Amino acid sequence: MVQDGIAHLPVGLGPQDADYSYIPPLSDDLALLILARVPPSVHPKLGLVNKRYLALSRSRELYNVRQEIGINEPAVFMLVSGELHWCSLNPRLGICTRLPELPSDACFAFGDKESLCIGSQLLVSGKEIQGLVIWRYELAANKWFKGPSMINPRCLFASANCGAVACIAGGIGMLPYVGVLNSAEKYDPYRRVWEPLPVMNKRRKLCSGFFMDNRFYVIGGVDEFNKDLICGEYYDGERDVWILVPEMMKGAPSSTSRSPPLVAVANNELYSLDTSSNRLKVYLKGSNSWGELGEVPVRADHSRGWGVAFKSLGDELLLIGLPRDPSVGHRLIICTCWHDPHVNMMHWRFLGSNGNNSSPFVFNCSVMADRS
Structure with missing residues (x-):
């Protein structure tokens, strides 16, 4: 009870009588x-x-x-120039944390890498002295693990988080097959194993992948004759076959640098970023064509499509790169946007910068969604 503003224990009950030894x-x-x-x-x-x-x-x-x-609280994993460690960004809270050091050899650390998130794992593929390997960061353990290796190790391939599994396709093979691939695989994060998928209709490298309409799509790239491909294709899981989509890239933003197409999905709609004009387009499914949405605040043309992150972030698009406005400075900015189809407008939200003036280039970027 409280008397005269002072708390008093009930009569007959002293401090020694309070028993806090057991809290269920x-x-x-x-x-x-x-x-x-x-x-x-x-x-x-x-x-x-x-x-x-x-x-x-x-x-x-x-x-x-x-x-x-x-x-749904996705995390953005990035490796940028000037940094030796990967970092994790919470775009909702603006919290950026550094991951433990990846225990690879120098060849892997300073070479080209490709990344993909599935469940609570970040997969980073690259080349060590002994050959192509995968390093796996597990969020729950906050630790890096090696493997498992792909069935057909490759680079410059398409990949996507497809809900319960991750899918990859195409690319350039090493061993046992050297050349442009049409093979595909899926990764089960629970069992930590790769399993084969049927081969695609086309061999392609420098292609991009995405998950839309519950299908794994592969789009763009070049074939074994170094010819640009404007067709796309998707994997039909029910029939266990790949379906070709003719001229899917016709009218899409072009790539003059042979970089993979910058594509991302938000609200089950496909968007693409032009690396020459810094303009955004949306894929019109009904007509197999592309519609204009306007310019973005980031310079996708700075390195001709390389060094820019354009990713799916749930209902939004994530864009990381150098700002088009020179007054902002020479450092990466991070922003998101969402498309209002009723008025065909993009709404932008600026999340800040990486704070490092020496980091104008995104080496790798992958988004971990809350899917397990």
Whole structure:
């Protein structure tokens, strides 16, 4: 009770009578519901509470719960020039954290790499002294692991997060097949294994992949004769075949640098960024054509399509690159946008910059969505 503004214990009950020696622990189910509502960037700190919380924060069940209750908080993983470590950006909270050092050899560290997120894993493919390898960052463990290797190791391939699995296709093979590939594979993040998919209709490298209408699409690139491909194709999982889409790239932003097409999907709609004019286009499914949306605030033409991140971010598009406005400075800016189809306008949101004036180039960028 409170008297004269001072708290008093009830008569007959002294401090020594209060028994706090037993506090019923939260059940795992309840603890997971609480942890699921906390940003993943905070999980390592909560893991310091006790070993049980640490184990729960690293469990697959946590990511299943986040998916079940509809929490969607994607993380953006980037490697930019001037940095030796990958970083993780929470675009909603503006929190950027550095990942542990990737324990690769110097050949992998300074060579070209390709990245892909699936579930709570970031896959980074590149070449070590012994050949092509994959390093796997697991968010729950906050640690890098090596492997597993693809069935057909490759580079310059198309890839996409396709919900429960990740899919890759095309590219340039190393061993056992050297040349432009038409083979495809899918990665199961739970079993950590690669499985073969049927071969595509076309061999293609420097192509791009995306997930739309519950299908894995591969678009653009060049064939084994170094000829530009304007057709696309998608994998039909029910029939286990690839379906060709003639002239899918006709009227799309062109690439004069042989860089993969800059494409991304938001709200199940496909967008493409022109690397010569810095203009955005949207794919019109009904007519197999492209519509104009206007200029973007980032210079996609700075390195002719290379060094720019153009990614899917749920209902928005993510764009990272040098600003077109020179007064902003010579450093990467990060922005998102969403398309209002009723008035055919883009709405932009500026998230800031990477804060490093020596980092005008994005080597790799991948978005980890809350899919497990």
